[in-house]
Amino acid sequence: MFIDFFYLLRQKGVPVSVTEWISFTEALYKGFMQSNLNHLYYIGRAFLVKSEAYYDMYDLAFREYFGGIQTEPLELEKVMEWLKNPINQLPNLSREEIEEMKRELEALKEKYGLDELMRMFRERLKEQTERHDGGKKWIGTGGTSPFGAYGYHPGGIRVGGEGWMSSAVKVAEERKFRSYRNDLILDVRQTKMALKKLRELKREGLVEELDIDETIDKTAKEGGEIELVFSRSRENTIRLLLLMDTGGSMAPYANLCDRLFSAATQMEHFKDFQHFFFHNCIYQDVYTDMWNAKALPTEKLFSNYHRGYKVVIVGDARMAYSELFDRYGCIDYYYSNEQPGVEWLERIKNHYPFTVWLNPTPKQYWRHPTVDAISRIFPMYELTLDGLKDAIRALTSKVKRPAA
Amino acid sequence: MTKGTMGYQGSEDYIASKPLMEIVNVSIVLSKPLVIKGEPGTGKTLLAHSIQKALGKKLIVWNVKSSTKAKDGLYVYDTVQRLNDARFKDKDISDIRQYIKLGKLGQAFSTDEQVILLIDEIDKADIEFPNDLLNELDEMSFHIPELDETVKAKHRPIVIITSNSEKELPDAFLRRCVFHYIEFPDEEMMERIVRVHFPDIQEKLVRESIKRFYWLRQIDGLRKKPSTSELLDWIKALAAGGVDIEKITGSLPFMGTLLKSEQDTDKTSRFLASNSGSFSFRRR
Incomplete structure (x- = not known):
């Protein structure tokens, strides 16, 4: 039943597997659930979605799939009276019968559609004058009529139920979990979690x-x-160098970088962790403080920290063309660089084979000459949880071992 | 358990949201492990205790630490003890059984009645840890090669697993579980929770402190937002200290119970000084 929903979920980016779908259907078939949309929403979520990061996508899919179903204020009192005290839970159906009903429903769906079904429901409501339990046609409890409560008809119309009926779509509508999406936020804890993956265990403890x-x-x-x-x-043998851009264009991302920074500094599992700052691009100096006052020559960086260090550079890589490609191109007038920034970046890459660039700007805005140029030097990733994970995978990959 | 109607309905000292109750019941009926995630202090661990109370079953708690290995939960073969005993003739060391000690998971499998097994803070352990338990939780049985015996669960235990999302759990593991994320309770729910814990405390005090608490939580950039347990401590402190209710709206007495880091305390103090509780426009 509603196998389309499965595909819709996958299409929305929720990684649902067949196993999960089967256990979900099993939960439905076991029949201890009252079949209303709210149950479906929560039970479906519990079985199909295994991380709060995907809750929002689930909400979207749920809204799209079930959003059309609305309970209208019909002559509900009358119907509710019939639906009181259900005679049984589900009628015991054999597989063949269920198959049969699925076929029937498909036919029904094709033939009528939801609006038509609603119309038929109203009509039947007019005709019907008393309570029905079981059976196939009338509105009642149990049974396999497409209309009623506590019964089974895949995709049929359910009337009433508990007070919280029909709010599932509303819950989905609210999209409360938007902020849990992976691609949107990166908080300190999650960042730490991602950074924990950055490890290489060796017997050195x-x-x-x-x-x-x-x-x-x-x-x-x-x-x-x-x-x-x-x-x-x-013991973890990872040694990490973090180089962060403090330029003005980074200001909007200060919070984001701050989180990455605090996560990295709070991590205790690195063998060594050092951080430095730079302004827009790296030239012959990096700085040990945010205000770029205490300089450390980049050459010194190379000699102090051997090539086994992994390097993470955080910056928007967006600067004037001259800042990257020209001699004396540095944005600070009092600073003169004999070598263009791009050469320094190349030198960093040569010295530290495991270097990644994290860019806090969203990927769709990366089309910029200097961003392009830099992403050709370093593998560049978005500063999101997913991007960070990819970056860490690149840092710990064993494919290109640094030459001794 | 009869279908749908009975089962877990929350317990006296624990307020579970309706969806959570449903999910607990479904996972019990389908005997699938239930993974509970959520912010610290949203009552993940307490849920298991509450289920224990509500269903009257025995609870076995397996506290996971960073050094915990999956095998520890099954059984431990005390080789050193056996080796030591081998030096002296007074003990019969041919029976390996006496050196095999069942772990928490093993205990949960071998009891005569259905028990609840709480695997607390599974994410504390090594990243591989959950994967090592896959088969055991799936089949609810494991093999002890030393004895060539299989321990099989007589009654599949109700398994509750909590995670703080310190590490992500592997997909293969999650696929076999039912998952629920406990949201941070809203003000109304919080009031009910506080009521359960302190039924005697003045209503106004509770309401004001909750209001203050949510105000504090929305301050941007706190390193650690205060959680339910901190609020409960705070209210307890307020009640015990006999603090004037008016004072809560103006300042934050006993701030130390809510905020646990110096930076957060500084930040909040500055915030308090700058707009003294009311909202005002600040220059950017």
Whole structure:
């Protein structure tokens, strides 16, 4: 039933798998749920969506798929009277019967559509004068008529139910989870979570893990006299350099960069973490403070931090053409660079094979000569959770080992 | 359990939203593990305790730490003890069974009645941890090679797993679970929650402090937003200290119970000084 919904979800970007869809359908078929839209919304979400980051997309899909269904204030009191005290839960249907009904529904759908179904519902309401339970045609409980409550008819019209009926579409309408979308926000905690992936475990830690095989070996050799052997525990060996642009055009993204920065500084699992600042582009100096007062020659950076360091550069890569390509092109009039910025960037790339550029501006605005040029030097990613993950994957990939 | 009508309905000291109750019940009926995510202090861990109270089943808690290995939950084979015992003749070491100790998961499988198993803060452990439990949670059984025995759950336990999203859980793992994200409660819900904890505290105090609490939460750029448990502490402190209600609207007494970092305290103090509680336009 509503297999289209499955495809719609996937189309909206919710990674639903077939396994999940099957367990969801199983939940529906088991029949302990009252079939109303609200149940469907929450149960569907619990079974099909496994991260709050996708809740918003789910909401969108749900609204698109079920948004058309509205309960209209018909002569509801009368109908509700009939629907009181349902005789049973679901009629026990065999697979064939369900298949049959699906076919019927498809035919019905094709033949009538929702509006037509609503019209038929109204008509039947006029004709019907008493309560019906079970059966196929009349509005009632149980049964397989397309109209009624507590019954089963895929896609049929449900009337009434609990007080919170029909609000599912409304909940979906509210899109409360918009801010949980992956591509929109990046908070400190999530960033830390992403940064945690940045690791390479090596046995470099303290000698504190009991090596059982060795211990047994040794003990056996000693003739039963216990000899405990310890080995080094595994430790993250990642060393990280963070270079951040403090230029004026970065101001709108200050908050975002701040989060990345605080996440990175709070991380305790790096072997070493160093951060430096620059203004628009990197020339012969980087700075240890945000106000670009305390300089450290870039050459010194190379000698202080060996090529095993991973480098993350954060900047919008947007500058005047001359700032990147010309000698003496630096934006600060008091600063003169003998070498154009682009050459310095190349040198950084050569020294640190694992370097990525994170750009806080959305990807659709990247079409700019200097952004293009820089993204040809460094792999460039959006400063979003997804972008960060990709960047980290690039940093930890084993494909191109740095030459010794 | 009869279908739909019975099951988990929240308990005296825990207020569950309707969708959450539904989802708990569905996951119990389908015997699928339930993964609960949400901000700290939204009552993820308490949910399991509440289910325990409501259903009257035994609760087994497995607190996951950064060093926890999946195997620890199944069983531990105390080789060192056995090796040590082997040096002396007074013990029979041929029976490996006495050196096998079941972990929390193992205990949950081997009990005679259905239990609730809470795997608390699963994201604290190594990234691979959930994957190592995949099969065990799926089949609800595991094999002990040392004994060549399979421990199989007599009654599939109700499994509740909480996560703070410190690390993301692997897709393969999530696919086998039911997932629910507990939203931060809104003011109305919060009032009900506070009422459950402190039924005797003056209504006005509760209302004002909740209002203040949400005001505090919307300040941009706090490192750690105060959560439910902090609010409860604060209200307790306010009530115990006999603070004048008027004072809450003007300043923040006992700020330390709400804000746990120096930067946040500074920021809030500045905020308080700059607009003293009322909204005013600030120069950008």
